[in-house]
Amino acid sequence: MADISVVGVVGAGTMGSGIAHVFARSGLRVLLCDVEQRFLDRALAQIRTNLGREAAKGKLPEAEIELALARITPTVDREALAEAEFAVEAAPERFELKTEIFRSLDRILPRDAILASNTSSISITRLAAQTQRPAQVIGMHFFNPVPVMALVEVVRGLATSDATFAATHALAAPLGKTPVEVHDAPGFVSNRVLMPLINEAAFAVMEGVAAPEAVDQVFKLGMAHPMGPLTLADFIGLDVCMDILRVLQEGYGDPKYRPCPLLVRMVDAGWLGRKSGRGFYTYPQ
Secondary structure, three states: OOOOOEEEEEOOOHHHHHHHHHHHHOOOEEEEEOOOHHHHHHHHHHHHHHHHHHHHOOOOOOOHHHHHHHOEEEEOOHHHHHHOOEEEEOOOOOHHHHHHHHHHHHHHOOOOOEEEEOOOOOOHHHHHOOOOOHHHEEEEEEOOOOOOOOEEEEEEOOOOOHHHHHHHHHHHHHHOOEEEEEEOOOOOOHHHHHHHHHHHHHHHHHOOOOOHHHHHHHHHHHOOOOOOHHHHHHHHOHHHHHHHHHHHHHHHOOHHHOOOHHHHHHHHOOOOEHHHOEOOOEOOO
16 A cells, blocks of 8 residues: 555544654644544643653754644544554553444545554454455554553454555654564463463452562562562552453463452552552552
8 A cells, every 4th residue: 555644543642643653743634533532632631741741852843842732633533544554543442442443443444444453462353354455454452651652563463464564654754653564363472472471460469478569579680670560550550450361261262361359459540550540559649
């Protein structure tokens, strides 16, 4: 396909706003869509803040802040994405919600446009099957915080064409990302390996083996991890971790992915990590 100049991003939460940020920073026009204007306003404010941080660190010319922001068009009307040549869905990890989005994007976008998902665990093959263009559906899994983290998992579904993969792989480089090819499987590589680690760390706390601080210190000092698994879980969101574990449990049919009961209780209590002010640790709001 021709060079991509206009991209759509569906979902203006933490991940969607970060994805819009890196696309706009690289010179692409971005159509950022969400269901309510307040979500878009919050996303644009966060993008402005993050661009400012990059400029303060000398990673971005000060003049580029307003130019990048001007490339982002916020909209609550999904039909406005009709001119996008590439779209990334960044909605919560619920298959039914993503299915609705993919079916509408399939109807709205040009026939040669690529539909990508930022899903961290849901099957790209299943999502592709909801569309009339399965060969043009792919996973583009960014990592949080998107403007900082270099990795993008580029996930090939069963029907993903070589042309779709090549275009998506090529799109990652101007964003300052390193694309890594993986094939469709629950949790891909990142979360298939990471979530059992987080889950076992939660079991260690639940069973009284060690306090959260001690578990994290073991991994920071003994395995040279920049942060421990429970600090990372709080950063990701305990509800997100639990959802991914359930996708893994269902996808593989293996009880080793069963979410730790302590993790489930914390989510039930609304202790979701940094975003709620309390998880394995407490955070000022």
